[in-house]
Amino acid sequence: MAHVFISIGSNVDRDRHFRQGLAALISHFPDYVHSDVYESEPVGFSGRNFYNSVFATHTDMALSDLCVLLKQIERDNGRTPQDKKFSPRTLDLDILFYDDMICDTPAQLPRDEITKNAFVLRPLAEIAPEFIHPVQGCSIADIWQAYDNHTQKLWKVEFSLP
Structure with missing residues (x-):
């Protein structure tokens, strides 16, 4: 069985879409x-x-079946294939890691944004601090500790599923 990490994001009717996406997962x-x-x-x-x-x-x-499932969950939440890369999202589900697989298709693994975006790296470090990034060769905790991008701000919010 593969150990999989998936990022979840939403900024369009975010409470509803985020909850629905998480519930589907x-x-x-x-x-x-x-x-x-x-x-x-x-x-x-x-x-x-x-x-x-x-x-x-x-x-x-x-991996290919997981990609299909995540795209279907996104579509079920109003995401369309025409959505631009840097634009509002009803729901965004991205595979960050699939074990220690390194590939470009059917998904880029490990996901490039892991080391670039606090909104991915901080929650990942919270639940998988000892996981070793297969390209960087160090733990997620070490990557988070070395992360130095003060322009990206994020804060924890109260959230619970009903």
């Missing part, structure tokens, strides 16, 4: 760990703040 992967939820400013465009978190689970799904 839980329904498919009931044995999981979920970080705290953080609010962050958008990176690369102007818009409403995001809710972000990281969801971790184990799965025997092939």
